Amino acid sequence: MKKWFVLSLLIGLLGWVSISGMGSGVGVIAGIDPTGLWLIGAMTELSVVEMLDLRAQIGFATQNIEGLMLVSLSALPHVVVPPIDLFAGIGLGVALTPPPFSTGLVVEGSAGIRLVPADVVSIILQARYLLRWTGGIWTSGPVFEGGILINF
Secondary structure, three states: OHHHHHHHHHHHHHHHHHHOOOOEEEEEEEEEOOOOOEEEEEEEEEEEEOOEEEEEEEEEEOOOOOOOEEEEEEEEEEEEEOOEEEEEEEEEEEEEEOOOOEEEEEEEEEEEEEEEEEOOEEEEEEEEEEEEEEOOEEEEEEEEEEEEEEEO
8 A cells, every 4th residue: 555655646746847847748657577577657758859858767566576666767869750759768767676675776778659649648668678786686677568648
């Protein structure tokens, strides 16, 4: 229950921060990695210039290593070919792993498409490749995600 409360607060905070920007949005996302680990999360995007967005994303593991939390900020150059918006980018973030709790660095590369069926809604399909350094150990692998972004 506490995890859902924290997730709700973070979605609200990300939405509140993004409202001040031009061309911004807030949404929810879910993904799975090849080991079967599910991540759920929230994201917000801010358009910096016509072809570059900044995305803040937070995700929580829902089983196996329950308590894993990833927070990242990515720069996403993109090309719009209506109604599709192709993007690829790189980001940095932090990871919090479950007991014994430790924090670490996350470097990610992401690529995907944004389907824009309406001005106010975007459907995001992406693959992120994560390099995570926690507790003196490097782990890496892809996460395949899909989500909905509400644009302001």
